[in-house]
Amino acid sequence: MRFSVYVLIGISLTIFQSSILSALPIEFFKPDFGIPLIIYTTLFLGPQAGLIATLILALFQEILSNAPQGSILFTKLSVFIIATFLKKQLYIDSKYSFSYICSGFVILESFLFMALSLLSKGETGNIVNIILYTFPNAIFTGFLSIFLFSFLEYLNMRFLSRE
């Protein structure tokens, strides 16, 4: 139940970002709603739920992006694997520590994407853009993660059973 709710929230936020947020002039700050939900699901519901959430959210993000096929799936799966390995090192005691972790993973994802483009296809054209947007995106995602974490915790306490 919790897993379905998280994934549904992730999908809704991704579609919301593509449609409604595009109406606002926030080109420089584009949040990645996939990362917080992948990390939250992986760390709090385990790798099985985390992996499925990663696949679903990565697929949805690729549908709504002009990114090369498989690239978002690759970076999101990498984020999932790293989060799983770092499970015992990532200490989330508040919404703020969750926010820092999300920001860090957005930066990591950007560098993974750059490495993937550069090493597999030798593409250097987009590197400047990715570097330019990485930190604003990370800051904005981290900022929104604070509210997302609070919202998910509220849902857990109020409606969803704690495991």
Add this chain to the structure above:
Amino acid sequence: MKNTIFIVIAALLLIVSFLIFTNTAFLVKGYSGIKGGVSEVTGPALSLMGKPADLVRHIFNSYINLVGTKKENVQLKAKLEALQLDHQRIFEIENENRRLKAVLNLMDQQKNTMVAARVVGEDIKNWFKCIIIDKGRNSGIREKMPVVTAKGLVGQTVEINKWHTKVMVMNDINSSIDVYIEGKNTRGMLEGTGQNTLKLKYILKNDEIEIGDKLVTSGKDGIYPKGLQAGIVITVNRNKAGIFTDVDVMSFNNFKRLDEVLIVKKQ
């Protein structure tokens, strides 16, 4: 043990995603099929959420930008405010009317060759520039069809499903258009930079080009028909090392504020 299994599955999927990224034919075909299937399901949701986007845009333009002005007009009475709101609405309707008339005029010029569509979304990553429009395969749209507005070129269609089409905007890093300068013999490749401006490449230092020159498509790239307005030259730098001139171009369209576009069907 259970965790290890999922990490192994994830590692295998990681390899598969890498192979898809490197265009391994059979995997790309399968993955496109899955993506197509999922996007057919999500299509209506995007259309539904695309509708309030106009309202959000309207609120942002007409209300948030007027916060400063509002402070100065605190004493204005409710009636006056209502009149101003009405006026604003009329202004928006007039603007929309003008835009739609321009679109209709363009469609009348080339009947049965164009499909009008509304913009319902955009790329969720700011690394790439694409817009999503509310017409899909059912409207006869196919890949690599040019997308224009009354002002000029927008880009080309790249991915189509039943409900929607993804349009790669001409300022995307992967976009490249064969253009020439109106009234001159100079030809070059107009390439996206991922930013608002575009780069006109392969212009020799002794080629005729100056600020304010208009670029039109040459029709030689096999995608864009000849004569579509592509942009205007804003900087020309001949002092750069090498044989080519550094030329910046501004598109005629503001891609952040596109409401309606036309897709040029290939005959």
